[in-house]
Amino acid sequence: MITGSPFIAGDACLLFDVKGRRYLIELIPGRSFHSHRGALPHDEIIGSPEGASLKTTSGTFLTVVRPRLADYVLKMSRGANVLYPKDAAALMVWADIGPGMTVLEAGTGSGGLTMMLARAVGPTGRVVSVERRSDHATLARSRIAGFFGDVPDWVDLRVGEVVDMVEEVGPERIVLDLPEPWEVVEAAAEHLPGGGGFACYVPNVPQVETVRAAIAETGTFIEVSTFEVMMRDWSVNGRSVRPSHRMVGHTGFITVARKVLDR
DSSP, X not given: XXXXXXXXXXXXXXXXXXXXXXXXXXXXXXXXXXXXTEEEEXXXXXXXXXXXXXXOXXXXXXXEEOOOHHHHHHHSOOXXXXXXXXXXXXXXXXXXXXXXXXXXXXXXXXXXXXXXXXXXXXXXXXXXXXXXXXXXXXXXXXXHHHHHSSOXXXXXXXXXOGGGTHHHHOOSEEXXXXXXXXXXXHHHHHHSOTTOEEEEEESSHHHHHHHHHHHHHHOOEEEEEEEOOOBOOEEEXXXXXXXXXXXXXXXXXXXXXXXXXXX
């Protein structure tokens, strides 16, 4: 997927109407997008440059662009809930995930965080993503391929229990979006390298208490931190600048920790 290049069949496409409403579609020859503002054949989008404005059958215009990863994750149809981009971004920064790293993730869910991890580690890295439910794993594979064009070679999607795979994978980072992340803490303490990172996302306080207790019990982690991220847009209209009346407030808690040796 190259920004600015013409659209081809199979691409994900984001349509903007004059009111700023957004619609995510997959471009399939012979199909049309329909809304209250008229229809737009996919064949007219295919071959058009990104950023073009195309006229619908009712005479209004839709602007076509490729979705940003955040757009795609929030707009794609999904089974399991996904981490909001605000949470995923903070998790990856504080877990210090970067190019060339090996990351073990669970659960895959709808694949939103998996895509972000794949982009972060790049083709010199490796993401092993484990999902307990085969139906979620199948959907995630489809969603990941829908964004990248195919599942990247450095992404390994598995069905099973993540705790059984920690030793085999030998990750530098472990990232969990599971109801019981504390079940993986002991394996993380044993098999992460010195300086390796553990990170998890949970929605409620009892889960935070349990995972923090499990981390403390190992005695092998430092820089343990739990936080939440809130995001509020601002309305800017000339000299009228004010906070939006709505915001993305509490969605969950992120916990990060670093492995040390022989404390």
